[in-house]
Amino acid sequence: FFPPGFQVAPETKAVMKWMRSIPFVLSASLHGGELVVTYPYDYSRHPLEEKQFSPTPDEKMFKMLAKAYADAHPVISDRSELRCGGNFVKRGGIINGAEWYSFTGGMADFNYLHTNCFEVTVEVGCEKFPLEEELFTIWHENRDALLNYMEMVHRGIKGIVSDKFGNPIKNARISVRGIQHDITTGN
Numbered sequence: 001f002f003p004p005g006f007q008v009a010p011e012t013k014a015v016m017k018w019m020r021s022i023p024f025v026l027s028a029s030l031h032g033g034e035l036v037v038t039y040p041y042d043y044s045r046h047p048l049e050e051k052q053f054s055p056t057p058d059e060k061m062f063k064m065l066a067k068a069y070a071d072a073h074p075v076i077s078d079r080s081e082l083r084c085g086g087n088f089v090k091r092g093g094i095i096n097g098a099e100w101y102s103f104t105g106g107m108a109d110f111n112y113l114h115t116n117c118f119e120v121t122v123e124v125g126c127e128k129f130p131l132e133e134e135l136f137t138i139w140h141e142n143r144d145a146l147l148n149y150m151e152m153v154h155r156g157i158k159g160i161v162s163d164k165f166g167n168p169i170k171n172a173r174i175s176v177r178g179i180q181h182d183i184t185t186g187n
Helices: 009-022 059-072 084-090 108-113 134-155
Strands: 026-031 032-041 092-094 118-125 173-176 179-185
Touching: 009 108, 026 108, 026 134, 032 059, 032 084, 059 092, 059 118, 059 134, 084 092, 108 118, 118 134
Parallel strands: 026 118, 032 092
Antiparallel strands: 032 118, 173 179
8 A cells, every 4th residue: 555665654553453443434534724625546546647536436425425524514615716725616625635636645545445434534724733713613614514424424335244144244245336346344
């Protein structure tokens, strides 16, 4: 997943281990510096080309997840192009990560490729390091969007895979026709 010589920080290794040990299905990474929701892939299939659209096999689901957040956010959903994040208005406040800028080693790509978890990245505000007095406003701008996003956990296919005796089957492979990305059942 990481290029040769890439050093993985201990805290990143710990999160990766945690993600593999618990069957999460949905997550969001909160960043600052812009107002947009990005979704995988964040790393371009053509690493020498910047701003290259790199969809996953689950592109439709990721767009739906990103839009669930963006549409419930009062500023991201604002149609004004004169505000922070206004350059994403025509895209509905969402963008494929690699189409915005490509980078390797992101959690959203890792989760999609190595766990059953779908993750988007939420850029919660235009200040990379907001002042303490700005945090209350940022929280209120993102609260309902976070709740709306969390409710998306109920979308898609869910259930229990069991044998003929009703016993759950651990690590059963689930395939969906037309989507070349399998998932496995939890413990």
